[in-house]
Amino acid sequence: MKVLAARRRDAEDIRFLVDHLKLHNADAVVALCAQVFPEEPVPDRARMISERSGAGRLGRGRSYDGGHD
Template identity: 70%
Template sequence: MALAYDARRATRDIDAVFQPHGVVLDEARAVADELGLPHWWLNEQASAYVAPGGDLAAPRVFDHPGLRVAAASPEHLLAMKVLAARRRDADDIRFLVKHLGLTTTTQVLNLCAEVFPEEEVPGRARLVLDDVFDSG
């Protein structure tokens, strides 16, 4: 979010989906050693939460021979965070809702259904969204 959407927040790691797997992990470890970062600074656990068809609207934020970096689209990020329904993501959800111009829980839930048609939105997600829209 900080990279593509200028969201001002701290993060302990960078969530990523990457190929080729081994080469990128080796290079990430080398970067960690050089910069004094923990070896887990590049976190691929988010790959389990990418929509089945991928994120076709993902904006490219860096393009260089041998390395292309795309950020998740705001729609995809919002849907992932809503489905995770973690209170700690409320500020990110609030930021993305505003960024996308959404004004109701129904709009957000419809977006989640578009991005992840096979996923059921957990009840706790509605509580997080109620908090976002009540305090927003």
């Protein structure tokens, strides 16, 4: 829900979630949102805020690829 809202004030919460879920890039964040909220369109700004919140960083063991563990 934080990513779908994509508000600047949510950036710290999104950063925490990205790290906690080990999301490896913005595509993984958007894919997870689409999976969890299939009826909600994922706005373009969601990708931007995801990248700014750290999902675009390389390394650090990011492993989520949109599938199930």
